[in-house]
Amino acid sequence: MSATAMTASAPQKNALLKVLGPIHVWALGVGIVLVGEYMGWNFSVGKGGAYGSLIACWIVGLLYTCVAMIDSEVTSTVAAAGGQYTQAKHIVGPLMAFNVGLYLVMAYTMLEAADALVVGDLLKTVAGQYGAALDTRPFVVLTIAVLAWLNYRGVFMTLTVNFVITAFAFVAIILLFFSVSGVGGGESILRHSELLTDLPYGWIGVLAALQFGMWYYLGIEGTCQAAEEVRSPGRSIPLGTMGGMITLLIAATLTWYICAGLMPWEYLGQAVTPLYDAGRLTGSLELEVILFIGTIFSAVASANGCINDASRAWFSMARDRYMPQWFGAVHPRYRTPYRAILFLIPIAVSFAFTGLLDQVITFSILSGLLGYTFMSFNIVRFRKLWPLGSIHRGYVHPFHPVPCILLGLLCAATYFATYLGYGTTLLSIMAFYILISVWFVLRRYQYVRRGDQFTMPWPRPRGY
Amino acid sequence: MSKPYEPPVQSAAGQFFDTLVVLVLVFASLMAPLMFKAAPAAAEAGDKPAPTWESLNQTPAMVEQWDKLGVKVDAAAPMVANRFDYTIEPLSLLLTVAVLVGYFVFVLRTSDREYREVIRERFGSAKGN
Numbered sequence: 001m002s003a004t005a006m007t008a009s010a011p012q013k014n015a016l017l018k019v020l021g022p023i024h025v026w027a028l029g030v031g032i033v034l035v036g037e038y039m040g041w042n043f044s045v046g047k048g049g050a051y052g053s054l055i056a057c058w059i060v061g062l063l064y065t066c067v068a069m070i071d072s073e074v075t076s077t078v079a080a081a082g083g084q085y086t087q088a089k090h091i092v093g094p095l096m097a098f099n100v101g102l103y104l105v106m107a108y109t110m111l112e113a114a115d116a117l118v119v120g121d122l123l124k125t126v127a128g129q130y131g132a133a134l135d136t137r138p139f140v141v142l143t144i145a146v147l148a149w150l151n152y153r154g155v156f157m158t159l160t161v162n163f164v165i166t167a168f169a170f171v172a173i174i175l176l177f178f179s180v181s182g183v184g185g186g187e188s189i190l191r192h193s194e195l196l197t198d199l200p201y202g203w204i205g206v207l208a209a210l211q212f213g214m215w216y217y218l219g220i221e222g223t224c225q226a227a228e229e230v231r232s233p234g235r236s237i238p239l240g241t242m243g244g245m246i247t248l249l250i251a252a253t254l255t256w257y258i259c260a261g262l263m264p265w266e267y268l269g270q271a272v273t274p275l276y277d278a279g280r281l282t283g284s285l286e287l288e289v290i291l292f293i294g295t296i297f298s299a300v301a302s303a304n305g306c307i308n309d310a311s312r313a314w315f316s317m318a319r320d321r322y323m324p325q326w327f328g329a330v331h332p333r334y335r336t337p338y339r340a341i342l343f344l345i346p347i348a349v350s351f352a353f354t355g356l357l358d359q360v361i362t363f364s365i366l367s368g369l370l371g372y373t374f375m376s377f378n379i380v381r382f383r384k385l386w387p388l389g390s391i392h393r394g395y396v397h398p399f400h401p402v403p404c405i406l407l408g409l410l411c412a413a414t415y416f417a418t419y420l421g422y423g424t425t426l427l428s429i430m431a432f433y434i435l436i437s438v439w440f441v442l443r444r445y446q447y448v449r450r451g452d453q454f455t456m457p458w459p460r461p462r463g464y
Numbered sequence: 465m466s467k468p469y470e471p472p473v474q475s476a477a478g479q480f481f482d483t484l485v486v487l488v489l490v491f492a493s494l495m496a497p498l499m500f501k502a503a504p505a506a507a508e509a510g511d512k513p514a515p516t517w518e519s520l521n522q523t524p525a526m527v528e529q530w531d532k533l534g535v536k537v538d539a540a541a542p543m544v545a546n547r548f549d550y551t552i553e554p555l556s557l558l559l560t561v562a563v564l565v566g567y568f569v570f571v572l573r574t575s576d577r578e579y580r581e582v583i584r585e586r587f588g589s590a591k592g593n
Contacts, residue, residue: 046546046548047548092572092575092576092579093574093575093576093577093578093579093582094575094578094579094582095571095574095575095578096571096572096575097575099571106490191525191529194523194525194526195525195526195529200547201548201550204550205548205550208548208550262529263529263533264522264526264529264530266540266543266544266546267529267530267533267535267540267543270543270546277533280532280533281529281532281533283532321471321474323482323483323486324474324478324479324480324482324483325474325479326476326479343483347487347490350491351494354494354495356494359494359497360494363493363494373568377572415560415564419556419557419560420548420550420552421548421549421550422497423556423560424496424497425497426560427559427560427563428493428494428496428497429493430563430564430567431493431496431563432489432490432492432493433567434563434566434567434570435489436486436489437567437570437571437574439485439489441574443482444482445578446471446472447471447472447474448471449468449469449470449471450468450469450578450581450582450584450585450586451468451469451582451585451586453582453586454582454583454586460583460587460590461583464579464580464583464587464590
């Protein structure tokens with residue numbers, strides 16, 4: 001929902017341009033997430049072993065299918081900038097909305113920082129292969145700065161670029177699969193029978209693996225951020241989101257299959273760029289180069305989408321005065337939330353400079369997880385306050401309330417998974433959200449215009 | 465119908481200060497876990513036998529892949545030895561559950577109170593109120 005796109009045809013002062021189709025929604029969702037196949041998912045191997053990671057991949061895939069189903073219904077109905085933030089504002093209330101907005105900003109900004117870290121680390125690794133030492137920091141800054149400039153200029157170009165580079169990164173995984181598995185001719189070089197081991201931590205390790213299993217899909221819900229700039233939200237959002245989930249399920253499974261058949265689990269569980277390593281292990285220079293480009297592209301596409309989404313969420317909160325109003329400005333020419341974009345650059349850079357990849361990823365994952373927990377009760381309230389038929393919905397997800405119950409249970413399991421190994425980080429991040437909530441209630445809420453928090457043309461919610 | 469709430473105008477300095485508060489909280493929460501992390505154990509005396517692939521329980525196939533990746537046995541040893549401790553401490557688990565539940569209860573209850581203000585201002589007082 002790029003604030004960016006403030007309108008062309010009806011130049012409302014604070015509205016975004018409606019220029020996006022399903023392909024852009026797919027590119028935004030998959031573009032943010034696909035980097036998860038190139039790095040980060042493999043930490044789940046470290047927490048639960050290779051089989052534990054595969055089980056986590058599928059269980060978390062179920063969690064995200066629930067997220068995509070629920071989100072498609074609510075977003076296609078609340079088609080406004082801010083995505084889940086705007087949903088929370090209309091369905092739960094201001095403090096929840098403030099928190100959801102922050103979940104989005106933190107999840108995406110941390111993910112963006114992790115992406116930039118990976119770009120730097122990969123370049124350093126490759127330089128190391130040729131005997132050169134490389135300082136990664138200039139590349140981190142350059143990556144974020146160039147992408148921020150793209151976002152500054154406009155959402156259409158940003159997401160079109162994302163579509164191209166995301167497609168390349170996805171094709172690279174497919175190509176690698178055909179090359180190493182023997183499916184595309186030749187002999188398979190995968191050695192599952194020799195490399196796979198039993199569950200190193202038993203079943204509790206499988207549970208623990210759910211934490212980084214989220215990295216396979218984290219950010220797919222970012223499709224909702226484009227709701228205000230999509231031409232036909234009722235069609236494009238469900239189509240782009242569910243198409244994105246299918247893409248990711250395929251890519252995640254192939255990635256696991258390739259990497260588990262090429263690397264000992266102890267290595268895989270700590271590798272920074274496992275798919276690039278897989279490319280190296282094939283012994284083919286062409287594949288190594290393709291996977292190198294794929295890794296860079298996936299990280300760039302992800303960071304690009306993250307800048308888009310984090311800035312829109314920050315912009316939306318500022319527009320509503322949940323955050324300082326100064327950030328709620330739109331560029332007079334490009335119709336983008338330029339101040340929010342610029343403000344988040346140094347934050348992402350400084351997170352990346354900490355070098356704490358697992359901490360940064362955990363902050364991102366946990367912020368996402370809090371957002372999914374919100375979704376599970378948000379849909380229940382949405383259906384209760386406005387039952388089917390009382391307002392126009394662009395899409396109605398089937399089997400309600402099964403997806404939201406399942407989502408709630410899987411979220412609880414993933415909190416427990418985070419507690420296993422990252423308990424201190426979990427408490428520290430919760431302390432942040434608690435303190436900032438108290439700060440909102442005591443300080444920021446006084447600046448919020450009450451009546452302006454409900455702008456949808458809906459009837460009065462039932463029970464209120 | 466009661467008069468709509470008119471929020472005060474925030475000064476530029478106030479906006480700057482609020483932005484700063486958010487930044488401080490974010491960085492503090494990111495760095496806090498590091499402060500609680502135990503210092504790495506001091507390197508043990510050099511009489512410890514050098515690791516071998518056998519002592520690391522690596523099969524020949526695994527060793528072959530480690531070699532292809534360019535990781536020698538000395539570098540692999542800490543990676544293999546690096547294990548998670550999944551001991552569950554009831555007290556810390558209870559604390560974590562209490563924090564999570566308490567957080568959501570606080571946010572939802574406060575949101576509901578604020579939501580009623582929003583609805584009242586947007587739609588007017590409900591009949592009977």
